[in-house]
Amino acid sequence: MPTGPKTSGSTLLPSLWDDAHAATLDVPGRLLYRSNLLGADKRITNYGGGNTSAKVTEKDPLTGQDVTVLWVKGSGGDVGTMKRDGFATLYQDKLEALKSLYRGAEHEDEMVGYLPHCTFALNPRAASIDTPLHAYLPYTHVDHMHPDAVIAIAASDDSREVTRQIWGEEIGWLPWRRPGFQLGLDLSAFARENPDAKGVVLESHGLFTWGATARECYETTLRIINTAIAFLDEKTAGAAPFGGIRVEPLDAAARRSIAAKLMPEIRARIGRDERKIGHFDDGDAVLAFVGSNDLEKLAPLGTSCPDHFLRTKIRPLVLDFDPKAGDVDALIGGLDEAIAAYRADYARYYESCRHDDSPAMRDPNPVVYLVPGVGMITFAKDKATARIAGEFYVNAINVMRGAEAVGTYRGLPEQEAFDIEYWLLEEAKLQRMPKPKSLAGRVALVTGGAGGIGKATAERLMGEGACVVLADIDADALNAAKAELAKRFGADQVRDCRFDVTDEAAVAQGFADAATEFGGLDILVSNAGIASAAPIEATELAVWDRNMSILGTGYFLVSREAFRLFRRQKLGGNVVFVASKNGLAASPGASAYCAAKAAEIHLARCLALEGAEAAIRVNVVNPDAVLRGSKIWSGEWREQRAASSRLEVDQLEEHYRNRSLLKRSVFPEDIAEGVYFFASDLSEKSTGNILNVDAGNAQSFTR
Structure with missing residues (x-):
């Protein structure tokens, strides 16, 4: 010894x-x-x-x-x-x-x-x-x-x-x-x-x-x-793992770019019956395996340890891709055939191994997808499960490398694997699991996600099981919001992405990052905003342009990118605009803001018409006077609105409360509740609608 x-x-x-x-x-x-x-x-x-x-x-x-x-x-x-x-x-x-x-x-x-x-x-x-x-x-x-x-x-x-x-x-x-x-x-x-x-x-x-x-x-x-x-x-020592490298990995940026294009396409094909969340891993161990000469020999053998294949299924799906050619369209074009073949083989495995009392066949789609030169993609019912499945397959890669070094690797025989995967005790455990939350398997991107309404919205959606990407231009606030939500809901469920909604390239990259982190997108909450107030004769062109750029162009850019992603996934989608009471009811001394908010609302109507045939719903939530936690109301806007009403700043909240029909203040979580309604299946037959969350304002009644 x-x-x-x-x-x-x-x-x-x-x-x-x-x-x-x-x-x-x-x-x-x-x-x-x-x-x-x-x-x-x-x-x-x-x-x-x-x-x-x-x-x-x-x-x-x-x-x-x-x-x-x-x-x-x-x-x-x-x-x-x-x-x-x-x-x-x-x-x-x-x-x-x-x-x-x-x-x-x-x-x-x-x-x-x-x-x-x-x-x-x-x-x-x-x-x-x-x-x-x-x-x-x-x-x-x-x-x-x-x-x-x-x-x-x-x-x-x-x-x-x-x-x-x-x-x-x-x-x-x-x-x-x-x-x-x-x-x-x-x-x-x-x-x-x-x-x-x-x-x-x-x-x-x-x-x-x-x-x-x-x-x-x-x-x-x-x-x-x-x-x-x-x-x-x-x-x-000194030996190349897995028979040496057959294909060299692409650079990191290229790998992520391909993953961003590929993951929503996979999700489109496996997420119709149950939405799935994705995870991407291009670590050294993964790249060595997916680019190796022995990939085609070892991958079909599956994993050995029972814990491994319970998470990863009997074997992964190896996708046919030549990174030197870099033909991503061909890779995507081959998905239907590859996934169909995997499903057929899984059905064969089930039928050949099943017992008279075996549970019904479960989801036959792959969990692990291996892409030469790119990395590994895993899909599961939530982000933690997808990530853990990837970690388990990395364990399996390490096991295969070591086993091949001392002899020949052996996976579990199919019958033994089946008897664990479809063990009646395992089935009983699955049946005891709690019912999924209403937004389980959904991915949301919230612009202005670090502000009061944005963060409250993210919190509401995450509480119902959604994964959320917080997008904001304020890096410090973004980091703080992400840390707070990660502490409450777990780090797997939230990501942050800093971008300016008026920057076309940055918006596109932000959505690509969301696709790489979670596999796709189901919900866009367009909430980024500013506010300004001044008489028309004192409104400078730069102020007008800034309102139109952020509240008009910004909403257009994020919506366009969301629509592109929704159409690729073919799973429908939800867009919720956080507009304003001012988009329906004009206010003196705020022409730039009111006009831009009206443009938002009309854009939403247009998008509702365009998206309906693809099951993309577009609706609007109109807040009014949400002071608490708002970055807008913490700046000049608060002072400007107080001045226009001849009030002291600290009198504003009472003023708005008393102005409302219900005599109640409106808080960020109230707006979040409205957003959740439109983002969830509670409103599955609603599109092109406006929900005012303003404690009652007769001027903004929709008509």
């Missing part, structure tokens, strides 16, 4: 254990600490993959007696981000008693139904199917991880011998078996027969390690993985 790994290339995993911090924690606290440390490095395990456990002495709440309780990561959790409530807790003696109920491998699914009967202290966290794998190992602390370096060995054709060569008798090896009760018994038997072993490699799956203390278990896990990393480094 090697005494210490040496590495020629990859960075070894450092121990981050802090004894001083650990000493402040109880046993479950140290389990959580260990879990978070392990899950923070994707070389150790992928998102949601693997699990950890500890057997803890607790007081039985009924008897007051000391009992052994298994703390183990619960179903659906992630070791890197989980909290204390992410662990299932079960009586160890009741888990042991389940052995007497076990009727053999053909009945092992029924054992999952017994796990709730073993729950300690009414813990609502559901136990996962991996619970027996931890319960029946005779060790206090157990880690089950999915390290790329170890799975590479586990997925090679000579996995058992390579495992022995690397770790000797310290780490054992077990043949492939689907996770569940029988695998737990297999692990128990291995531990009983090999008392000096520190862990075991599961063929095509991952790594189990254990220890007497949380720190010992953690550091054993790191040491075993580091030994695998060092071994693979030696094997791959």
Whole structure:
């Protein structure tokens, strides 16, 4: 057995254990600490993959007696981000008693139904199917991880011998078996027969390690993985991965440009029944794989680790593209045939592997798209799932590289893959998932997104599941708004894009960036604005031109770009203009502003006529006197409007409230509610309409 790994290339995993911090924690606290440390490095395990456990002495709440309780990561959790409530807790003696109920491998699914009967202290966290794998190992602390370096060995054709060569008798090896009760018994038997072993490699799956203390278990896990990393480094040193490069990658700008054109086209073909969100990855590992000589050989083999292909499907779709020729139109032109062929092959896989009680075939579209010279595109029901699917396939790429270095890579046989993908327990988990929110799978771009109305609108749309691109010219405000929304809804759901709505090239690039980040667009909220007030004889041409440029030309440019994208996707679309009461009711001393807002409203009517045949709806929300949070009202406009009404500035809000029919102030979230109505299916039969959100103003009644 090697005494210490040496590495020629990859960075070894450092121990981050802090004894001083650990000493402040109880046993479950140290389990959580260990879990978070392990899950923070994707070389150790992928998102949601693997699990950890500890057997803890607790007081039985009924008897007051000391009992052994298994703390183990619960179903659906992630070791890197989980909290204390992410662990299932079960009586160890009741888990042991389940052995007497076990009727053999053909009945092992029924054992999952017994796990709730073993729950300690009414813990609502559901136990996962991996619970027996931890319960029946005779060790206090157990880690089950999915390290790329170890799975590479586990997925090679000579996995058992390579495992022995690397770790000797310290780490054992077990043949492939689907996770569940029988695998737990297999692990128990291995531990009983090999008392000096520190862990075991599961063929095509991952790594189990254990220890007497949380720190010992953690550091054993790191040491075993580091030994695998060092071994693979030696094997791959100086060698070109995947048989060498067949096609060189394009430069970064060209790759993103192609992704921006390609992703909405893919989305058009896979998003009719369920909208999908895209993710683009052109990292070094991806580019090395998609441009390699072995791409056509390895990609059809699919992934090996069950966690990988549950996220990525049985195999990716490799698109036929020659980056030297650079014919993107031909690439797009071949999508229908390529995706149809993938669907047909997926249906073949389903029909040839299905059982009498298998769930109905799920979405047959690819999740992973590989484009030589460009990168990898993934699509899923939301951004986080699409991103994570891409991360899992990068794990698979790393596994294939390592497995090919020590032997020949092997994916899971189709039947084994199917039996996990369509496992009845997995289906039950899918059925328990909450109903999607009303804007799930939708992408919105909000101009003026850093201001009061824009940010409130983004918040409302994100709250209903939409991904949002905030566009604004104010970089500082944009960064602050993005950070605030990312903290509330998660970084996956929001992007920012700084551009001037009057700059034609910048607008086009902004929409291209949105397509690359999320795969396309469903909703445009045109909200960027300014305001000015002056008698007509004192209105300078520059002021008139600025109003027309931002409130007229700006709305035209973003709408044109949205229409182009909507038509490419063939999924319809929604445009919502945030105009103004002043577009319907003239105000003295604000001719430039009022005229430009009237132009917005009429532009929306024109676009509603043009877009209807493509299911593109265009509607208008008219605010009035939204002072709170408004960048417009924080400048000269506030002073000008106060002066025109012969009021002090601090009297304006009361003045506007009392002027309204309902005697109520209008806030950004009120406008956001109107925008959401038009952006959602609540208004699916409305286009060309105007919604006044002004607390009542008789002059602006539509007629």
